[in-house]
Amino acid sequence: MRLTQGQFSFLPDLTDEEITKQVQYALDQGWAVAVEFTDDPHPRNSYWTMWGNPMFDLRDAKGVMMEIDACRTAHPEQYVKVLAFDSSYGFETVRMSYLINRPAVEPGFELLRSEGPGRRIGYTVRSYATGRPSGERYGGEARHGA
C-alpha cells in the first residue's frame, strides 16, 4: 500500500528536478528547509528523526539537495520527507511537507478493532512494518545509530 502523507502524495513520486524546484520555491519564500526520516509511517507519528539541523541560511536549493541525497543514501529503505518552516509572525509553522523517499515494499496498515463497554467498537490502525524493531523494518535494513 502506497503511503500518502503531506503534499503531492497522490502524484507520482517527485523527480530530483521537481524536488529542486519545490525546495527553491520554499527558499525563495524565506522558509527554512529541513530533512527528516523515519521507519514508523503511522499518520499520527509527528516525531520523525531530524537529518541534521534545519537549514536556515541557504539561498540555493543545491545545498538542500546535497543533504537529501546524503539522507537517502544513508536510509534507502526508510521514509524521508522535506519540510519548509515559515518563521514569520502569524505563521511560525511548517508550510510545506512532502515525501521524497519511500521503502521499496510498503506492507500497509492493519485496521484494529477493540470492543468496549456496550459493544462500542474503537478503531485504530497499525503499520505491519512496526511489528519488528526499529531498524529491522522494511527489508531488514541494517540498524543505524541515528
Next chain:
Amino acid sequence: MSDAADLLDPEATPETRDRPSDAPFVDLDALYRESGIGEMLEGMDHELVGLLPVKTRIREIAALLLVERARRSIGLRAEPPSLHMCFTGNPGTGKTTVARRMAGLLHGLGYIRRDHVVSVTRDDLVGQYIGHTAPKTKDVLKRAMGGVLFIDEAYYLYRPENERDYGQEAIEILLQVMEDNRDDLVVILAGYRDRMEVFFRSNPGMASRIAHHVDFPDYEAAELLEIARLMTEGMQYRLAPEAERAMADYILRRMAQPRFANARSIRNALDRARLRQANRLFEARGNAIAANDLLTIAEEDIRRSRVFTQ
C-alpha cells in the same frame, strides 16, 4: 547542414546535426545586451581605478561565457568551463571588491544561479577538534551553493608546520566539491602572492583545479589619488583643492613607509582626516558653520597627519 557541427560531433544523429542549421546566425550582440554585462563592465571601469590586467582578464572571461552561451543556443554542447579563480596581490589592491563584482557578472552571464558571495576565512572552514572540520566546511559549501565562495587569506588553510592541522581536511573537501559541483559553485581564493605560491606548491591538486590566476598589481600614486577622490565622494565629502595636493604628498610619503596597504591605507587616512575635520569644526563651534564646511576636508586636516612629521 552545418559543417561545424559535423566536425565537432561526428557521432551526432541526423536529428541533432540538423539542429544547428535551424539558427545559423547567432546575434551575439543581442545576447550581450540582454545579459546586462555591458553596464556591469562599464561600471567596473568607472568605479574601480587602475587594475588593468584584472579588468582585461574579466573581459576575457565574460567573452568566453558569452560565446559559450551563444554556442549552447544553437545546440553545441561543451562541458561548462571551470571558473575557479585565484586572486593574488598585496593588501588593499581590491581583491574582495572584485570578487563581489565577479558574482554579479557571472550571474548576469547565467553561469551561476544566484548573485551572492559567501566570504569566509580559515576560521569558518576549519574546526577545532577531530570531526569538527568536515561538517563545518560542508555547511559553508552548502551556503555558498549556486553562487561564489570567496576564501580570503586562503593560504592559512594549509599549515605545514603542524602536520596534524585540520586545514588539510578542509582543502580535500573543497577540492572534491570544486570538481563535482562545477556548475553549482565558483570558488575564488585570495591572498598574498608569495604565500599563495607556497600554498599551491604544497597543494598541487588545488593549483591544477584553478583555471584563472589573476594578479592584482599595486596602485600607482596617481591611481591612489583617484581612489582617494572616489572614496571622499562616496562618503559625501569633498577635498579642497589644496587638500588634494596635500593628499598627493601624503600618498607619496605613505607609499615609502612600511605596512603600506594600498587603497586600505588611503581609506584609513581619509577616516583620520574626517576625525581631524570633525575636531576642527568642534573646536570652532562658537561660530556658525556653513554646509560647505561640513563637507569639505581642508588641507590642514591632511597635513596634520603623522606621516608628514616623520
